[in-house]
Amino acid sequence: MLFKELNLCKCKTYLIACDVQNQAVLVDPVLENIERYLAVLAYNGLKLIDVIDTHTHADHRSGCTLLSELTDAKIVMHRLAPHPLVDVHVDEGDELKVGNIVIKVLYTPGHTPDGIALVLDDRVLTGDTLMIRGTGRTDFAGGNPAEEYDSIIEKLFSLPDETLVFPAHDYRGNTQSTIGEEKQKNPRILGKSKEQFIHVMENLGLPLPDKIQEVLQLNQTELDDDLYELPSIAELNRIFQLEPNEIKTFLGQSTPQVLIDVRSEAEFNGELGHIEGSILIPLDKLSENIEKLEKYKNDNIIVICRSGARSTTAAALLTGMGFENVSNLRGGMLAWNEAANK
Numbered sequence: 471m472l473f474k475e476l477n478l479c480k481c482k483t484y485l486i487a488c489d490v491q492n493q494a495v496l497v498d499p500v501l502e503n504i505e506r507y508l509a510v511l512a513y514n515g516l517k518l519i520d521v522i523d524t525h526t527h528a529d530h531r532s533g534c535t536l537l538s539e540l541t542d543a544k545i546v547m548h549r550l551a552p553h554p555l556v557d558v559h560v561d562e563g564d565e566l567k568v569g570n571i572v573i574k575v576l577y578t579p580g581h582t583p584d585g586i587a588l589v590l591d592d593r594v595l596t597g598d599t600l601m602i603r604g605t606g607r608t609d610f611a612g613g614n615p616a617e618e619y620d621s622i623i624e625k626l627f628s629l630p631d632e633t634l635v636f637p638a639h640d641y642r643g644n645t646q647s648t649i650g651e652e653k654q655k656n657p658r659i660l661g662k663s664k665e666q667f668i669h670v671m672e673n674l675g676l677p678l679p680d681k682i683q684e685v686l687q688l689n690q691t692e693l694d695d696d697l698y699e700l701p702s703i704a705e706l707n708r709i710f711q712l713e714p715n716e717i718k719t720f721l722g723q724s725t726p727q728v729l730i731d732v733r734s735e736a737e738f739n740g741e742l743g744h745i746e747g748s749i750l751i752p753l754d755k756l757s758e759n760i761e762k763l764e765k766y767k768n769d770n771i772i773v774i775c776r777s778g779a780r781s782t783t784a785a786a787l788l789t790g791m792g793f794e795n796v797s798n799l800r801g802g803m804l805a806w807n808e809a810a811n812k
């Protein structure tokens with residue numbers, strides 16, 4: 471196996487390659503370093519088969535979309551990832567094969583709802599859930615300290631102590647650790663109950679990363695188009711979030727509800743299906759369809775996507791365009807289908 475960290479800085483991208491079958495994956499590639507990655511792949515004679523984001527990043531633009539376009543590598547993310555172009559949605563226990571190498575997926579939410587860790591024979595890529603002597607912050611982008619604690623204690627800490635740990639970020643110049651070391655020395659977790667951990671994480675008082683709102687939304691939506699000025703966090707937070715059962719109740723009433731689904735056509739007609747009567751207007755086509763939507767300007771509009779992130783952006787864009795009553799389906803079609811199956 472060939473294993474390398476390619477950015478050589480605080481933000482880590484890992485190359486995992488099988489040198490028998492010359493297949494490779496890149497984990498957490500950064501958009502601005504793509505030429506470097508392609509050079510390393512070419513230098514080693516490797517075919518890129520998958521690009522994997524361990525979670526939706528808020529500090530850098532993901533390189534997954536462009537790498538996938540340039541090389542035909544498949545984009546792999548957790549099933550809750552909002553990114554519109556994911557080819558392979560994975561979940562707990564799934565396995566990815568890179569030549570002779572098997573990568574096992576652990577679902578490790580907490581830093582974000584779509585966090586995964588990637589387990590190889592002797593090592594684990596922990597994303598931003600478990601870092602060296604630290605843990606990923608949980609104060610934005612759907613973070614949840616209780617979930618992060620469970621992901622670390624129940625999943626990552628159940629790996630053998632000698633397992634090598636490779637995080638997605640390190641701010642102190644560390645390159646690797648082990649599960650055993652983190653159990654003994656990670657100050658965020660050592661000797662702390664779940665309640666104490668939650669208290670610590672809720673009181674870190676860290677400033678938000680620069681440009682978080684653009685970076686996060688671009689990674690969630692891939693709406694990289696000068697036509698759109700992405701909504702601010704305040705504008706996103708003002709969008710009213712509706713639960714699936716609330717929407718079902720509204721649909722049974724006489725007041726008209728306009729359902730706008732902002733996924734791609736392939737997703738609209740894909741495995742998650744769509745809500746009967748919903749109008750398909752992919753997020754990147756919102757602007758060109760605005761005239762078609764004019765007649766709904768004073769109606770109650772509910773926006774829908776896969777996981778609820780893209781549609782919150784769409785709802786805020788519509789609100790900014792003068793639509794009065796725009797709400798969002800919280801959790802998107804994933805939540806809708808889950809509610810239907812209960």
Ligand SMILES: [Fe+2]
Nearest residue numbers: 526527528598
């Ligand atoms: Fe992160």
